[in-house]
Amino acid sequence: MLDTAPISRKSLFVPEAARILDVEPLTAREKLFRVSLNDRPLGHRPCQFVEVSIAGIGEAPISVSSSPASSEIFDLCVRDVGTLTQAMHRLEPGDRIGIRGPYGNGFPVEKIIGKDLLFVCGGLGLAPLRSLILHCIENRASFRRLTVLYGAKRPSERLYREELAAWAKDERLDLRETVDVPEEGWTGNVGVITTLFRAVEVDPLETVAVIVGPPVMYKFAVLELLQRGIMESRIYMSLERRMRCGLGKCGHCQMNGIYVCQEGPVFCYSDVKKVKEAL
Amino acid sequence: MKTLVLSKMDVPGLVEALGETARLIGPRKKEHQFVFGQITKPEQLALEYPTTILPPSRQLFPNDEPLVRLRLDDVAASREIVEGEKTILLGVHPCDVQGINILDEVFSDSPPDANYLTRRSQTIIIALECQAPCSPYNLCFDKGTYRLEWGYDLLMIDLGDRYFVFTRTGAGEELIGDLPFFRAATPADREALGRARETQAGSFKTRLAGPVNRLPNALKEAYDDLLWEAVGRRCLSCETCTNVCPTCYCFDVADEVELDLVNGTRCRQWDSCQSCTFAEVAGGENFRPRPSERQRHRLFKKEVYQYEKYGRSACVGCGRCSAQCVASIRLNEMYNQVLGG
Ligand SMILES: Cc1cc2nc3c(=O)[nH]c(=O)nc-3n(C[C@H](O)[C@H](O)[C@H](O)COP(=O)(O)OP(=O)(O)OC[C@H]3O[C@@H](n4cnc5c(N)ncnc54)[C@H](O)[C@@H]3O)c2cc1C
Ligand code: SF4
Ligand code: SF4
Ligand code: FES
Numbered sequence: 001m002l003d004t005a006p007i008s009r010k011s012l013f014v015p016e017a018a019r020i021l022d023v024e025p026l027t028a029r030e031k032l033f034r035v036s037l038n039d040r041p042l043g044h045r046p047c048q049f050v051e052v053s054i055a056g057i058g059e060a061p062i063s064v065s066s067s068p069a070s071s072e073i074f075d076l077c078v079r080d081v082g083t084l085t086q087a088m089h090r091l092e093p094g095d096r097i098g099i100r101g102p103y104g105n106g107f108p109v110e111k112i113i114g115k116d117l118l119f120v121c122g123g124l125g126l127a128p129l130r131s132l133i134l135h136c137i138e139n140r141a142s143f144r145r146l147t148v149l150y151g152a153k154r155p156s157e158r159l160y161r162e163e164l165a166a167w168a169k170d171e172r173l174d175l176r177e178t179v180d181v182p183e184e185g186w187t188g189n190v191g192v193i194t195t196l197f198r199a200v201e202v203d204p205l206e207t208v209a210v211i212v213g214p215p216v217m218y219k220f221a222v223l224e225l226l227q228r229g230i231m232e233s234r235i236y237m238s239l240e241r242r243m244r245c246g247l248g249k250c251g252h253c254q255m256n257g258i259y260v261c262q263e264g265p266v267f268c269y270s271d272v273k274k275v276k277e278a279l
Numbered sequence: 280m281k282t283l284v285l286s287k288m289d290v291p292g293l294v295e296a297l298g299e300t301a302r303l304i305g306p307r308k309k310e311h312q313f314v315f316g317q318i319t320k321p322e323q324l325a326l327e328y329p330t331t332i333l334p335p336s337r338q339l340f341p342n343d344e345p346l347v348r349l350r351l352d353d354v355a356a357s358r359e360i361v362e363g364e365k366t367i368l369l370g371v372h373p374c375d376v377q378g379i380n381i382l383d384e385v386f387s388d389s390p391p392d393a394n395y396l397t398r399r400s401q402t403i404i405i406a407l408e409c410q411a412p413c414s415p416y417n418l419c420f421d422k423g424t425y426r427l428e429w430g431y432d433l434l435m436i437d438l439g440d441r442y443f444v445f446t447r448t449g450a451g452e453e454l455i456g457d458l459p460f461f462r463a464a465t466p467a468d469r470e471a472l473g474r475a476r477e478t479q480a481g482s483f484k485t486r487l488a489g490p491v492n493r494l495p496n497a498l499k500e501a502y503d504d505l506l507w508e509a510v511g512r513r514c515l516s517c518e519t520c521t522n523v524c525p526t527c528y529c530f531d532v533a534d535e536v537e538l539d540l541v542n543g544t545r546c547r548q549w550d551s552c553q554s555c556t557f558a559e560v561a562g563g564e565n566f567r568p569r570p571s572e573r574q575r576h577r578l579f580k581k582e583v584y585q586y587e588k589y590g591r592s593a594c595v596g597c598g599r600c601s602a603q604c605v606a607s608i609r610l611n612e613m614y615n616q617v618l619g620g
Binding site: 010011012013014015017018038053055056057058059079081082085096097098214215216240241242244245247248249250251252254255256257276277 | 347349350351354355357358359361528529531534536543545547550552557558562567576579580587
């Protein structure tokens with residue numbers, strides 16, 4: 001027989017009940033859900049994620065998009081790509097969902113205190129990164145410059161548009177945006193996100209950069225940051241992988257020997273540059 | 280540890296007695312192959328068997344394992360299904376026992392998996408040493424997994440007309456405590472055991488071109504080798520090699536809904552790193568799109584990643600993946616290629 005400590009009979013897979021308080025369409029494909037757990041605050045760190053489930057449909061990993069300071073009510077920004085996410089888009093305020101988590105290491109906020117912060121995000125990457133940006137705005141005095149570079153495919157695909165408009169006017173941070181494909185009425189930058197780098201002034205010795213975006217973006221963004229003299233150990237990124245369990249068991253998220261769901265999703269470039277399946 | 284002897288004549292009686300105390304699982308014939316299944320009558324048990332189609336570890340990690348009872352109309356009514364019943368795995372070959380030990384380590388690792396561990400904690404393993412290699416593909420001699428040091432409750436060794444039995448755990452001793460079929464081993468039995476072990480050692484042969492402890496580094500050096508390309512061209516991504524492996528544990532989680540559309544079950548299903556969508560994410564990015572990359576991942580997970588994490592290989596050398604691959608991709612040949620043989 002197996003010699004183990006007394007086994008907890010609590011399955012890791014049972015979701016906690018949560019209520020949807022509000023649903024807001026952000027674009028044609030993304031909706032913002034304000035969610036509250038029935039029994040406790042979520043207690044997440046920036047860039048952590050939860051496993052969201054609807055009974056009978058399934059589960060999916062979704063980043064927590066709101067600040068850790070307010071985890072009684074937290075935000076999930078969901079793009080409708082498949083079974084679970086489409087079912088989620090049909091939900092309304094008052095409906096209930098299942099939540100497991102928060103999972104993942106989250107962002108090591110204690111390591112970036114006193115630094116210039118350069119956030120680089122593409123597309124849906126703003127969903128997880130927003131939790132960190134909000135944290136930094138709320139604790140503004142702990143950081144030096146805050147710069148946010150945000151690239152979307154089209155103006156109509158920009159997430160959190162009202163918030164972006166407010167950030168653009170906010171003196172506490174420097175927001176720069178670009179789109180790949182302009183649409184009518186767009187007066188801002190056009191071009192891939194790396195074009196924004198050139199206009200930003202960077203103090204290489206004091207800057208910490210954080211990259212979150214679609215998989216193709218990382219290599220280019222890292223290269224650009226290294227060229228600006230930012231140290232490898234000061235470049236952070238949140239990596240997406242397929243995830244099923246969030247518990248370091250199911251194997252889906254493995255990047256060579258690393259379980260991204262537990263050891264990540266936030267990694268320092270210097271720690272993964274030799275991991276062949278990372279970038 | 281006690282040393283006992285069980286006459287082969289008493290095996291049917293033992294099977295009946297064990298079957299009364301627990302669910303008894305052992306090797307059974309299925310057409311021209313063997314499988315682990317429930318033994319309800321002594322004549323079903325086939326203790327002299329070559330490698331089974333599926334390993335006994337799959338009894339502890341069954342496909343479609345229910346994890347959570349769901350109510351479609353009420354998330355708060357979700358209830359865990361953590362179940363296990365007293366089970367005896369009888370006649371498990373040493374490599375397969377070590378396969379179970381590896382799953383134990385993985386599922387006990389933080390956070391511990393109650394679904395697996397609850398079932399495991401009620402399972403007793405009666406191991407059976409092989410007298411000779413039981414598959415032309417096994418690597419148990421190279422891997423040192425043809426004998427057992429731990430991880431079992433009772434161990435049987437064939438002495439011809441009787442079995443020599445070691446007890447390893449209190450649970451094992453308790454299981455046979457009052458049964459009339461066992462007697463203490465005599466010096467003559469011990470001598471016979473020595474002879475059996477000698478014959479056994481002589482009948483196993485090394486199949487690898489180098490020592491297995493070179494595999495982690497040899498594989499790492501071969502990360503970009505053309506070997507993977509060659510293997511990838513033949514691999515059909517049919518997932519057989521991972522489904523039959525005693526130490527593969529990757530899974531998917533999916534909901535099943537009952538006809539009343541109110542009740543459902545969240546289940547764990549075997550999944551395979553060989554499936555082409557295993558590492559695909561929304562947006563179409565696939566982190567291991569090619570069979571060559573997936574085969575490399577399979578071998579690295581066995582010999583490199585788990586070695587780095589747990590200090591041991593996760594291949595117990597049972598030979599199933601080689602024996603059952605429809606494309607004749609053989610693990611021993613791949614290992615030999617990286618070992619330079
Ligand atoms: C750490 C993490 C954070 C994420 N955060 C967000 C977020 O904030 N907002 C958001 O909209 N999406 C997020 N995603 C992606 C989201 O998990 C997938 O879009 C979702 O799982 C798709 O599930 P589905 O049932 O709707 O799609 P399915 O019908 O299962 O499949 C549709 C597509 O999604 C892919 N997919 C399926 N399962 C997964 C999975 N578990 N992980 C990744 N891709 C998958 C499939 O390959 C397929 O291409 C995140 C993913 C990860 C790993
Ligand atoms: S059994 Fe053979 S063909 Fe099938 S996935 Fe494995 S290596 Fe490929
Ligand atoms: S990799 Fe192949 S030989 Fe090794 S334990 Fe798995 S099935 Fe057996
Ligand atoms: S998501 Fe299952 S192991 Fe990481």
